Amino acid sequence: MPPASKAKSKKTKKKAATAARRSVEATARSHERTRSDHAREIAEDYVELIDDLIAECGEARAVDMAKRLGVTQVTVTKTIERLKKDGWVTSEPYRSVFLTDKGKELADYVRDRHEMVLEFLLKLGVPRADAEADAEGIEHHISPRTLAAMKRYVEG
């Protein structure tokens, strides 16, 4: 079932039946957390990328964001409108994009977290290519406490 591997025949004994299950409400809250993570994640990836581009290229242009995100420039432009509405960035017609203070703050937090997740996976023994791909998705679901645990592992 993993994208390209053989199904495990290791039929692990179903310890389920009697396992004390979480409450229905707690389960629902976890799914709600995941959905809210997703509602935030595009903002997170964009502000991090905008900050990177400004540092590397002096400015953040839609065409460069599009290349790094693997989407069209039209998608970038429309998303930037949403981010502007939400107060993460500013921009003028035909000009590049800038971060608001709030956007810059988010970018800093998000970059640190992203780097920590990547270092953590590498230290765990995950091959670099997989670690980099996985980190791009995982990072948005890491709570402060999990981040702290990863930091302890990396530093300890």
Add this chain to the structure above:
Amino acid sequence: MPPASKAKSKKTKKKAATAARRSVEATARSHERTRSDHAREIAEDYVELIDDLIAECGEARAVDMAKRLGVTQVTVTKTIERLKKDGWVTSEPYRSVFLTDKGKELADYVRDRHEMVLEFLLKLGVPRADAEADAEGIEHHISPRTLAAMKRYVEG
């Protein structure tokens, strides 16, 4: 910037400037992977949940799925239509939902992976409530190699 914490004043020296950056293409591929993970993740959570409900309650009803997912029953019903179209489940009007063979296979893989991610976070030292919430999102972005690394850590 984390939902409820103070911003780090620890201005970590920006080692960025000269850091060998990944290629634009590799970065784009990671973002593409993340998007394809997201396109699959609702199917993953649903089949796992349907399998659980059949085991626990004898059948998987929309109203119970809705409660555990924290969405309305209408949303569940519409999503089930999509899953049916994609070959994960079957269902008849006013009847409960069943997994296809393909759906059952996915459910088994997804449950094992979910349990491994949770055990891993717990062993890492993450408090249970956070571990359970984070695992619900993280699980969908775990490649087979990262899963293997987590397994080594948990078992070793």
Add this chain to the structure above:
DNA sequence: AGATTATTTTAGCACAAGCTATATTTTGTA
């Protein structure tokens, strides 16, 4: 400066996933 190229904008489309309100059907009980 003028022509070409690059970039951004606009218009219009699709799909997934959420919602409320209302109708219909099934289920459980008096």
Add this chain to the structure above:
DNA sequence: TACAAAATATAGCTTGTGCTAAAATAATCT
């Protein structure tokens, strides 16, 4: 068996994120 309650379905809406094609603007080069 009829009635009430519970569950499901249908209609219609919103938002976010993707796309292509074409028009408008900015930047570059001879």
